[in-house]
Every structure is written in C-alpha cells, then in structure tokens.
Amino acid sequence: MSLPVTLAAAFAARRARLSERFGGPALIVSGLSRPRNYAGNRYPFRAESHFLYFLGRPLEGAALLVEPGRAVLFAPLPDPEAELWGGKQASLDDLARELEIEVRPIDELVASDELATLPAQDAEGAIWQSEVVGREIIQGSGVELEGRDRELADAVIELRLTHDEAAIRQLRFAAHVAERAHRAGMRGTRVGQHEYEVRARMEAAIIASGCSCSYNSIVTVHGEVLHNERHDGLLETRDLVLADVGAETPEGWASDVTRVWPAGGQFSTTQRALYDVVLAAQRAAIAAVAPGVRYLAVHRAAGLEMLRGLLDLGIFRGDLDDLYMRGAAALFFPHGIGHLLGLDVHDMEDLGDRAGYAPGRVRSASPGDRYLRLDRDLAPGMAVTIEPGFYQIPALLSNPDEVGGLSSALDRTRLLEFNDVRGIRIEDDVLVTSQGREVLTAAIPKMTDEVEATIRDR
Ligand SMILES: [Mn+2]
Numbered sequence: 001m002s003l004p005v006t007l008a009a010a011f012a013a014r015r016a017r018l019s020e021r022f023g024g025p026a027l028i029v030s031g032l033s034r035p036r037n038y039a040g041n042r043y044p045f046r047a048e049s050h051f052l053y054f055l056g057r058p059l060e061g062a063a064l065l066v067e068p069g070r071a072v073l074f075a076p077l078p079d080p081e082a083e084l085w086g087g088k089q090a091s092l093d094d095l096a097r098e099l100e101i102e103v104r105p106i107d108e109l110v111a112s113d114e115l116a117t118l119p120a121q122d123a124e125g126a127i128w129q130s131e132v133v134g135r136e137i138i139q140g141s142g143v144e145l146e147g148r149d150r151e152l153a154d155a156v157i158e159l160r161l162t163h164d165e166a167a168i169r170q171l172r173f174a175a176h177v178a179e180r181a182h183r184a185g186m187r188g189t190r191v192g193q194h195e196y197e198v199r200a201r202m203e204a205a206i207i208a209s210g211c212s213c214s215y216n217s218i219v220t221v222h223g224e225v226l227h228n229e230r231h232d233g234l235l236e237t238r239d240l241v242l243a244d245v246g247a248e249t250p251e252g253w254a255s256d257v258t259r260v261w262p263a264g265g266q267f268s269t270t271q272r273a274l275y276d277v278v279l280a281a282q283r284a285a286i287a288a289v290a291p292g293v294r295y296l297a298v299h300r301a302a303g304l305e306m307l308r309g310l311l312d313l314g315i316f317r318g319d320l321d322d323l324y325m326r327g328a329a330a331l332f333f334p335h336g337i338g339h340l341l342g343l344d345v346h347d348m349e350d351l352g353d354r355a356g357y358a359p360g361r362v363r364s365a366s367p368g369d370r371y372l373r374l375d376r377d378l379a380p381g382m383a384v385t386i387e388p389g390f391y392q393i394p395a396l397l398s399n400p401d402e403v404g405g406l407s408s409a410l411d412r413t414r415l416l417e418f419n420d421v422r423g424i425r426i427e428d429d430v431l432v433t434s435q436g437r438e439v440l441t442a443a444i445p446k447m448t449d450e451v452e453a454t455i456r457d458r
Pocket residue numbers: 256338339385387427
C-alpha cells in the first residue's frame with residue numbers, strides 16, 4: 001500500500017459543500033508554526049486541520065476564502081530571504097496550477113465584519129489571525145463561539161463528522177502504517193531494553209512510511225499513568241508494555257492505536273485473564289457500533305462487559321447492574337470508550353464538545369461517563385476509536401472518595417493476585433458503515449497468542 005494522494009477535485013467538492021451549508025464568506029486559516037524553546041527554533045509547521053480539509057496543502061500563513069460559488073486562496077508571496085535558508089518556494093502561479101484554485105497575495109485580503117472564521121489554537125496564531133480577519137479572534141479549544149462564527153463551526157462540523165471516499169483512503173493508510181509500527185514494536189521486544197528503544201522502532205516504521213506521529217507516543221511499562229510520556233523505564237520480565245502510537249499521513253489524517261504486550265514474550269496467567277476481560281469489553285463495544293446507535297450506549301456496553309469479567313474473576317462481588325450503576329466499572333476504567341477520529345486524533349476537539357456532543361447533549365457528571373469525549377448518534381462515514389482499559393490507579397484505588405460505597409464489593413485480596421497488571425488498554429479505529437462497522441486497524445495483532453507469536457517473530 002503506497003501513500004494515497006487526494007485530487008484537487010475532492011477538495012473543490014468539499015469547498016462547494018461548505019458553501020452550500022454556509023451562505024456567507026468564510027475564512028479558514030492555516031496558522032503559523034510554533035516556537036519550541038525560542039522564536040528561531042520552531043516545531044515543524046502543521047496547518048490547522050480545517051485548512052487541510054479544504055485545501056490539503058500545509059501552507060504556512062495562508063487563508064482560504066470560501067463563499068457561494070467561489071473559493072480563493074490567499075497565500076504569502078515567496079520571500080527571497082526565506083528562500084536563502086529554506087529553498088525555492090512555490091509561486092502563486094505554481095499554487096494556482098497545482099491546487100486548481102484562484103490564488104491571491106495575502107496582503108490583498110480585505111478584512112470585513114462579514115468574514116466568519118474559526119478559533120485560533122495558540123497565542124501567536126490568534127494575533128496573526130486577528131490581523132488577517134480584522135477583528136479580535138479568541139484563542140482556545142472549545143471557546144464559546146458567537147453569531148456567524150458559530151454557524152460556520154456547525155457547518156464545518158457537519159461536513160467533517162462523516163468522511164468522504166478520499167478521507168477514508170487516508171484513514172486506511174494511517175491505520176496501515178500503525179500496523180507496521182505496532183508489529184515493529186512487538187517484534188524484538190526484549191527484557192532489559194528501555195521503553196525508548198521500543199518507541200524508536202515504532203516511530204521508525206512511521207517515518208519510513210512517509211508519515212509522522214499523530215500525537216506524542218505513549219510507550220511505557222506504567223500503563224496505569226494514562227498519558228505517560230516518559231520513555232526511560234527498563235523492561236522487566238513481569239512487565240506489560242503499553243504502546244499508544246498512531247500515524248499521520250502527509251495530508252494530515254490520523255490513526256490512533258493501543259496495544260499491550262508482555263515484555264518477556266509471554267503473558268502470565270493473571271495478565272492473560274485481565275487482558276481477555278479488556279478484550280471482551282472492546283469486542284462488545286465494537287459489536288455495538290452501527291448507524292443510529294448512540295455512542296454513549298457503546299461506552300456503556302464496554303463498561304458492563306468489563307464489569308462482568310471482573311465479577312467472573314472474583315475481583316468484585318455483587319449484582320452486575322447494581323454495581324455498574326454505582327460506578328464500579330469506572331474504578332478501573334475511568335475514561336471514555338473513545339472519540340472521533342479524522343484529521344485530528346481527537347477530531348475537531350479544537351471546537352470543544354460542540355463537535356463531540358450532539359445539540360442538546362452535555363457531559364454527564366457520573367464517574368463512568370464524565371470523560372466521554374463523544375456522544376452523538378453514529379452515522380455511516382464516521383470514524384471513532386474504541387479503547388477500553390483496565391488500570392490499577394493508586395489515586396483512585398486508595399482514595400476513599402472514589403472507592404466509597406464499593407469497598408465491600410471489591411475483593412482486595414483477590415485483586416492483589418493481579419498485581420502484575422498495572423494498565424491494559426486495547427484501542428482500534430472503527431469506521432461506521434451502512435451495514436455496521438469496519439475495523440480499520442483489524443490487521444494489528446490483538447489476540448494474546450497472536451501477540452506472543454509476533455514478539456517471537458524476530
Ligand atoms: Mn484514542
């Protein structure tokens with residue numbers, strides 16, 4: 001499978017769909033690169049996802065004007081000083097020919113109160129965008145939007161929620177590259193290596209595929225630290241390696257995958273038992289994915305199945321439904337079952353719960369549901385992740401406020417027998433289809449014997 005390239009016509013079709021849904025002029029900006037430690041040492045430029053969605057090309061400091069019947073790209077003129085360091089830049093004529101769109105110098109863009117736009121994500125970008133649009137643009141994810149800006153955000157959300165054929169090709173490739181990365185990570189894992197050596201093999205596979213990482217990789221023997229970004233730990237025989245690593249295609253589309261494998265090559269009996277509980281919960285959730293199904297129901301299907309498994313193992317005692325209602329699943333699975341996936345790894349999280357939650361729905365305060373990033377009715381073309389986990393998190397398990405009324409139902413002596421499991425999460429990328437679902441990351445080893453065979457395959 002080689003890198004898919006989206007044709008100019010597909011972007012033109014997306015821009016046309018936007019102007020059907022949003023009548024007035026809309027300005028979609030690409031943004032600026034961000035400084036790492038000082039102004040001259042910058043992170044690689046990554047254009048705003050909305051800009052990539054409608055144009056596909058990461059042009060720094062550019063803005064796309066979309067209005068009924070017309071789209072114009074406003075781009076910076078090639079700068080001789082920048083060309084000294086950065087090489088030849090595309091002329092506006094080059095861009096017009098390659099992108100099949102009218103291109104004007106960005107200085108010719110006339111600011112107007114009519115121009116709707118989307119929020120900026122960092123302070124420097126907000127200042128630049130305010131200058132371009134001619135009014136103050138607020139910075140931040142999920143800021144409260146008003147008037148025309150809000151209408152534009154809703155139109156863009158409606159478009160980006162369901163993926164067209166070109167987008168699905170990108171997501172498939174990102175999933176395929178994640179398979180290469182996870183196989184590379186499993187293969188050759190040995191006790192005595194550092195976490196960063198496993199990470200290096202995984203990210204090497206992503207870079208060697210012409211892609212980049214879609215988020216900061218998590219590769220750790222401390223899976224119970226949900227967003228652990230340290231990689232200096234040493235792999236020991238009894239450790240499980242948790243790797244949450246995804247790829248981003250050059251056009252910006254993401255995969256997001258988590259696998260867990262034994263550092264020593266073989267799951268212990270207790271690790272296998274809990275792994276299979278998480279796997280059963282994940283399968284129950286995947287099976288629930290279908291058009292018209294509320295994502296909250298998918299989340300709850302996973303939690304219930306996980307709790308059923310924990311009851312079977314004797315970690316909990318009591319009645320399944322009663323315990324679920326009392327938040328027992330959330331004691332070990334405190335996060336949501338997943339999120340939207342697309343150009344962003346948490347797709348459109350820059351627009352806050354406006355994207356993830358259907359109109360009229362708000363986040364629940366209950367322990368099991370409060371971190372759920374998505375609660376919409378699923379529709380064909382949506383892509384979501386399904387990622388239940390089991391974690392022994394000291395901050396939860398030793399906190400009387402969290403365990404509270406569940407302490408008599410929790411068998412801590414039995415739980416102690418599973419102390420070689422700190423954190424397990426299994427995450428796949430799932431496309432909603434008219435028939436049900438398709439797991440885009442299905443080729444990545446997931447059954448325990450398949451995972452062990454991949455580690456052995458050196
Ligand atoms: Mn995820």
